[in-house]
Amino acid sequence: MxxxxxxxxxxxxxxxxxxxxxxxxxxxxxxxxxxxxxxxxxxxxxxxxxxxxxxxxxxxxxxxxxxxxxxxxxxxxxxxxxxxxxxxxxxxxxxxxxxxxxxxxxxxxxxxxxxxxxxxxxxxxxxxxxxxxxxxxxxxxxxxxxxxxxxxxxxxxxxxxxxxxxxxxxxxxxxxxxxxxxxxxxxxxxxxxxxxxxxxxxxxxxxxxxxxxxxxxxxxxxxxxxxxxxxxxxxxxxxxxxxxxxxxxxxxxxxxxxxxxxxxxxxxxxxxxxxxxxxxxxxxxxxLNEPNKLGDVSWFTPMKYTGVWWEMHLGKSSWDYGMEMVDGKWIDTGKANGKHGATTENVKRFIDFSAKNNIAGVLVEGWNTGWERWIGFEDREGVFDFVTPYPDYNFEEVTAYAKEKGVQIIMHHETSAATETYEKQQDTAYALMQKYGMHAVKSGYVGKILPKGEYHHGQYMVNQYNNAAIKAAKYQVAVNAHEPIKATGLRRTYPNIISREGLRGQEFNAWAGDGGNPPEHLPIVAFTRMLAGPIDFTPGIFNIKFDEYRKDNQVNTTLAQQLALYVVIYSPVQMAADLVEHYEANPAPLQFIKDVGVDWLETKVLNGEVGDFVTIARKEKTTGNWFLGSITDENSREIEINFNFLEANKIYEAKIYRDGNNAHWNNNPLDIIIETLEIKKGDRKVIKLAEGGGLAISLKKKN
The missing domain is CATH 2.70.98.10 (Beta-galactosidase; Chain A, domain 5)
Structure with missing residues (x-):
């Protein structure tokens, strides 16, 4: 001693x-x-x-x-x-x-x-x-x-x-x-x-x-x-x-x-x-964070959203519009490359789909000029601005159409880690959002930080991330940061810090050369990264194999697990990340995404082991409905659900989305069984999760 x-x-x-x-x-x-x-x-x-x-x-x-x-x-x-x-x-x-x-x-x-x-x-x-x-x-x-x-x-x-x-x-x-x-x-x-x-x-x-x-x-x-x-x-x-x-x-x-x-x-x-x-x-x-310094933030509403995003990772479309270099300068020729995703027509398609399916937002990536000039360029300062759309994206028309349909456009700011450019333009960019009633922005910081020599997680960038969110609040803008500094609970002090990435996300399944995220990834994330705060993981991929786009890639879960993630991985903004056509072809499992909440009155973690499995039930704030999600790693297992968390003396209609008898994350990921039962407080049910599988349940009180 x-x-x-x-x-x-x-x-x-x-x-x-x-x-x-x-x-x-x-x-x-x-x-x-x-x-x-x-x-x-x-x-x-x-x-x-x-x-x-x-x-x-x-x-x-x-x-x-x-x-x-x-x-x-x-x-x-x-x-x-x-x-x-x-x-x-x-x-x-x-x-x-x-x-x-x-x-x-x-x-x-x-x-x-x-x-x-x-x-x-x-x-x-x-x-x-x-x-x-x-x-x-x-x-x-x-x-x-x-x-x-x-x-x-x-x-x-x-x-x-x-x-x-x-x-x-x-x-x-x-x-x-x-x-x-x-x-x-x-x-x-x-x-x-x-x-x-x-x-x-x-x-x-x-x-x-x-x-x-x-x-x-x-x-x-x-x-x-x-x-x-x-x-x-x-x-x-x-x-x-x-x-x-x-x-x-x-x-x-x-x-x-x-x-x-x-x-x-x-x-x-x-x-x-x-x-x-x-x-x-x-x-x-x-x-351990200070109380709310912003006061009333009711201008931000937790929401589900769709958007122009996954299709770019699949290669169906591109972020850039198509410009040509003439005499060492990028010139707008007015000629689209034919693959640009953020077009007026395409975004309207997402707005229509969202309006019909209880989805409040549409994210639009690749809407603003500069995407041709940032990949591979060492000096990225001045490449992007955050108010100028490409010629095939009619900003006024899209925002008016979204408002008419009751859908909010979620702004996208890819800074390309050029911090001085973004800092200079923040007021202008946020003011544009405020003018058109946009209350959420997804920001990105891909690339080595400029000025050179700074790192994403050093003091300089901690201040950049935090100051951007604090400034955004003055314009009634909430921030969902990607390539961020870690979450440390500041959402209590600044509730407009709504979500962030900060982990290996869904997109790695589409373009990683290492096989994507293994089935154990999210059962680990739930007990590691998620302890820090909300995650914008972008679940809801229905076309698990997507062979028509990337034959050698896939999502390493079952369809039932993709539904379960809306409950398990918490965020006040949850993306229905797949393509419109894949949802329209699968209306039965889509129903869970339409029904599931995003803002919760209470949360119960029913069981789990780090890296193996987890089961979470959450009670929706506005309706009192319960939703349950359970996911497992590469091992099949039986999960016992004790419904003791339900209100006493009430009968609930339980719509259950579970792995089919032959489901498997690789061999048969789309095998799903959907059934409706009556459940009451104290009931118990044992359900089998397939390898890489999941379980999603919506529970609504019967009249």
């Missing part, structure tokens, strides 16, 4: 004269965080769960530029813990009411030497985990912090089964690996990455990273409230079974974060549960 020094307490907040007893527990007392100083004044913490050590001696501190490091020589004061127990409401989300119950303690660290610099740690301990952050108060001997590295340790006590993607500074679009913690090798991804941007400098993982113990303990490490700071990866020590924070840097500075004091860091989070379903129902991440 390390030699310990006694922590110093102010008289007004005296807790104890014994270091070993200083700490804070969760409201249910299952989780306890203990605080310590060693003989040289280095602060560390430990965490126990039900009296078992899960985080051992873990030091904290900062490495600074042009100033001594803040790592040792501290004395400490520990304030008396305070309990907070409140309930707040989501304007949209997985549930309406969110309980925010925790015990909080402030630890004040101050150097003993002449500088006497200060740094505080705030710990919040919930029944489902721990969040802590650093606060740099105003002080005479530290005005600006140039942070070279944050040294936050998470030293584990077991070699957990770990579900991880590499600590890529530029992109999250990797398949998950499942290994022991001691076997993580992030650099093994480098030879197999074929992404538009990727940089994996060390053996580190991105967050959320989820760990499962042999005893059923589940841990997930992430961060919350990422504002004006660099994204955090976790460097892996495979021998000592530990993670250490590693901030995303920049080639343009020798520091990773620059902040004027006073400021605080994002929260470092550890979700702790004794089963997999409770990870999904945990609200720890969103609770």
């Amino acid at each position: 390390k030699k310990l020094l006694v922590l110093v307490f102010s008289l007004s907040t005296l807790l104890s004269c014994s270091v070993a007893s200083s700490g804070v527990s969760s409201p249910d007392e299952n989780i306890k965080v203990n605080f310590h100083l060693n003989e040289i004044g280095k602060f560390f913490y430990t965490i126990t769960y039900k009296d078992k050590a899960i985080i051992d001696t873990s030091f904290v501190g900062f490495e600074l530029i042009d100033a001594p490091n803040l790592t040792k020589g501290f004395i400490a004061k520990v304030r008396k813990p305070e309990e907070v127990n409140e309930t707040w409401q989501m304007p949209w989300g997985e549930q309406l009411n969110v309980v925010n119950h925790y015990n909080e303690v402030l630890v004040e660290l101050q150097e003993r030497d002449s500088l006497q610099r200060k740094i505080n740690l705030v710990f919040r301990v919930f029944n489902d985990g721990v969040g802590f952050r650093y606060e740099f108060p105003e002080q005479p001997n530290l005005k600006t912090a140039f942070i070279k590295e944050e040294h936050t340790e998470f030293n584990l006590t077991k070699d957990y089964k770990t579900f991880w993607i590499p600590g890529d500074w530029d992109i999250y679009e990797h398949l998950y690996s499942t290994t022991k913690l001691s076997e993580i090798d992030a650099k093994s991804y480098i030879p197999r990455t074929n992404l538009a941007q990727s940089y994996i400098p060390d053996n580190a993982v991105n967050t959320p990273v989820t760990l499962v113990g042999d005893d059923g303990l589940h841990l997930s490490f992430h961060e919350a409230a990422l504002v004006d700071y660099s994204g955090m990866t976790l460097k892996v020590d495979t021998q000592n079974l530990s993670f250490k924070s590693q901030l995303v840097g920049s080639e343009n500075t020798d520091y990773k974060v620059k902040r004027e004091l006073p400021f605080h860091t994002p929260w470092r989070t550890i979700q702790i549960t004794n089963n997999a379903p409770d990870l999904i129902t945990s609200n720890l991440i969103v609770n």
Whole structure:
């Protein structure tokens, strides 16, 4: 055991004269965080769960530029813990009411030497985990912090089964690996990455990273409230079974974060549960964010949408209209290439289909000029503007037609990661949307960041993403970001941050050369990436094989699983991603997409195991109808559904969409059985999921 020094307490907040007893527990007392100083004044913490050590001696501190490091020589004061127990409401989300119950303690660290610099740690301990952050108060001997590295340790006590993607500074679009913690090798991804941007400098993982113990303990490490700071990866020590924070840097500075004091860091989070379903129902991440700063956001309505998107990935159409290079310049010849997808006629077709099928939005990609000039070009600044349509897309006509049909056009802004161009044009672009009553934009950041030397997940880009959304709110615009910074619960503070990508999405099934997303992908995603926040995954592909477009590609699920994803993978904007003709040819399964909700009163995770399967039921906010989705990996399994979540003394009409007897994600993905039953509270039903299969159920109260 390390030699310990006694922590110093102010008289007004005296807790104890014994270091070993200083700490804070969760409201249910299952989780306890203990605080310590060693003989040289280095602060560390430990965490126990039900009296078992899960985080051992873990030091904290900062490495600074042009100033001594803040790592040792501290004395400490520990304030008396305070309990907070409140309930707040989501304007949209997985549930309406969110309980925010925790015990909080402030630890004040101050150097003993002449500088006497200060740094505080705030710990919040919930029944489902721990969040802590650093606060740099105003002080005479530290005005600006140039942070070279944050040294936050998470030293584990077991070699957990770990579900991880590499600590890529530029992109999250990797398949998950499942290994022991001691076997993580992030650099093994480098030879197999074929992404538009990727940089994996060390053996580190991105967050959320989820760990499962042999005893059923589940841990997930992430961060919350990422504002004006660099994204955090976790460097892996495979021998000592530990993670250490590693901030995303920049080639343009020798520091990773620059902040004027006073400021605080994002929260470092550890979700702790004794089963997999409770990870999904945990609200720890969103609770660690500040309350709504925007006020009324009823101008944004959660919705399903279709759009001009999947057809480009299939190769049926193109984003670009067709321009020619003359004397080194791109010239609009007025001649379309014959494959342009965002035409007035084609978009009207999607509007008509959406209006008929209870789908409120249509996304239009490739509507604006510049698509010919950005792929393969190193200098992408100035390529796109966000107000000028191609000649075959009549902006006025389309928006008027959509309004007449009661359908909203979802704007698309592909920035091509040319941040200065986008920043200059944001006001003009958002004002155009406001003029035509468009309240949602899908933004994209494909490519290496401009200015050169910046990464997608560094402080520069964290500010770009967040500032774009904050500005959008002034124009009543909600943002669905692709190629984004990670979700960290900011949707509570800025509810116009509605969804984002941030994972290997559906499009990889259409054009990846590695076989697409395997059946285990989404049963992992539900317990990793989805813990961070809503995902725009674009489900609903009915033409699973699409041999007429890409013979060697397919979606590696059954049709029933594609329906189940509308419930399992949460987002307030859910795309019916397939082509209109594929839906019109399959009206029976289309009915589920027409019926399913997107905004929920409550959510129940009925069962699940990380990487294997998951079953989720959600109650629609406006109708009180329940919808259930269940998905599995490459293994067939029987799922028992207990309908105890239904209202008592009511009969529900259950429309069940399940895998057929011969269904298989590869051999027979379209085999589906649709049946209608009466279900009541307490009923149980065992249903078989095929390999790569799923189950979708709509439950409506009978009159």
